[in-house]
Amino acid sequence: MAHAFVDRGFRLVYRLGFPAMRLWWFVRRPDHRGAMVAVWHEGRVLMLRQSYRRMPVFPGGGLRRGETPRAAACRELAEEVGLVAAPEALSLARETTALWDWRRDHVAIFELHLATPPSPRVDRREIVAAEFMTAAAALAGELPPFERAYLARRPA
Numbered sequence: 772m773a774h775a776f777v778d779r780g781f782r783l784v785y786r787l788g789f790p791a792m793r794l795w796w797f798v799r800r801p802d803h804r805g806a807m808v809a810v811w812h813e814g815r816v817l818m819l820r821q822s823y824r825r826m827p828v829f830p831g832g833g834l835r836r837g838e839t840p841r842a843a844a845c846r847e848l849a850e851e852v853g854l855v856a857a858p859e860a861l862s863l864a865r866e867t868t869a870l871w872d873w874r875r876d877h878v879a880i881f882e883l884h885l886a887t888p889p890s891p892r893v894d895r896r897e898i899v900a901a902e903f904m905t906a907a908a909a910l911a912g913e914l915p916p917f918e919r920a921y922l923a924r925r926p927a
Contacts, residue, residue: 772824781896782822785796789823796873806844807831808861809894810854813886815903816922819851826913829836829880829921830854841886848883852901853892857885869916878917 779921807829810817818827830851834843839859862879868877891901906922914922 775798778895785821785823785897788850801874803876804834804840805831805876805878806834806840806847806881806918807878808844808848808856808881808883810848810852810883810885810889812888812903814876815905816909817852817889817891817901817903818909818918819893819898820900822897826915827904827909827918828915829918831878833889840883844879844881851893851898852889854883854889865921867917867920871916871919880917880921 804810809829816851817830819830820827830848831844832839832847835846838846841861841863844861845856847856848856861883864880864882866877866879868875870876893899893901906925910919910922
C-alpha cells in the first residue's frame with residue numbers, strides 16, 4: 772500500500788514538473804540531444820506510456836555529459852523497461868532533428884531485434900505501461916515526431 776502511495780507521488784511530481792520544464796524550454800529554446808530504441812519482436816515494436824504524456828513513445832531519453840548516443844540508448848532501455856542490451860546489439864536506424872517541446876531535439880534512433888519475447892518492467896512512476904504493437908497500430912494514433920517519422924519510413 773505504501774509503495775502505491777509513493778508511486779502516485781512520483782507520478783504527480785512528473786505531471787507537475789513536466790509542464791514547468793516545457794515552460795522553461797519555451798523561454799530558453801535549448802538544443803537537446805537524445806537517443807531512443809525501437810525494440811522489435813515478431814513484427815511488433817515496443818511502445819511505452821509515460822506518466823506525463825498521453826502519446827506512446829519508444830524507450831529513450833537525453834544524453835548525459837560525455838555519453839555517446841549508443842550508450843545513452845542502452846542506459847535508457849535498462850532504466851525504463853529493465854532490458855539490458857549490449858551496445859553492439861543496437862543498430863543505428865536514423866538520426867533526425869525536430870522542434871519538440873520547444874527544444875531543437877537531435878535524436879539518434881536505434882533498432883534492437885529480439886528473437887525471444889522480453890518481459891519489460893516499468894517503474895509505475897515515469898513509465899506506467901509498455902506494450903508491443905504493430906507499426907500500423909502505432910501510426911494510427913498520435914505519436915511524437917521522431918517515432919512517427921521512423922515508423923512511417925520503415926518498410927512494412
